[in-house]
Amino acid sequence: MKTTELKAYKERLLSLRARLRGDVSQMADAALKKRRSEANGDLSSMPIHMADIGTDNFEQEFTLSLMQTEEETLDLIEGSLERIEEGTYGQCEECGVKIPKTRLNAIPYASLCVKCATQREQGF
Numbered sequence: 185m186k187t188t189e190l191k192a193y194k195e196r197l198l199s200l201r202a203r204l205r206g207d208v209s210q211m212a213d214a215a216l217k218k219r220r221s222e223a224n225g226d227l228s229s230m231p232i233h234m235a236d237i238g239t240d241n242f243e244q245e246f247t248l249s250l251m252q253t254e255e256e257t258l259d260l261i262e263g264s265l266e267r268i269e270e271g272t273y274g275q276c277e278e279c280g281v282k283i284p285k286t287r288l289n290a291i292p293y294a295s296l297c298v299k300c301a302t303q304r305e306q307g308f
């Protein structure tokens with residue numbers, strides 16, 4: 185993979201990481217506010233509202249991938265950042281083939297090719 189491409193994925197991973205971490209602290213904030221307003225007897229304020237969810241494919245894939253726990257996703261992002269440093273980013277950890285760019289574009293922290301990811305999901 186070209187250095188410029190790697191750099192782009194790295195930036196994307198870094199911003200995803202920042203976003204996930206931000207989301208986590210926002211959720212903690214919201215929980216705190218909720219507790220406070222409940223203590224005040226103010227039940228009308230709804231602290232949790234859906235964040236600005238975009239409509240393009242990337243956003244959709246990202247939202248779907250949030251079905252994993254945020255911690256798992258953060259781990260995957262950390263792993264991908266390490267692989268960028270090691271020069272193995274974009275290769276399947278299982279079989280070593282190049283992960284298609286369409287997959288990396290959708291899930292920049294993917295560490296397995298589609299075949300291996302499917303097999304793992306099915307428990308092989």
Ligand SMILES: [Zn+2]
Pocket residue numbers: 276277278279280281296297298299300301
């Ligand atoms: Zn593979």
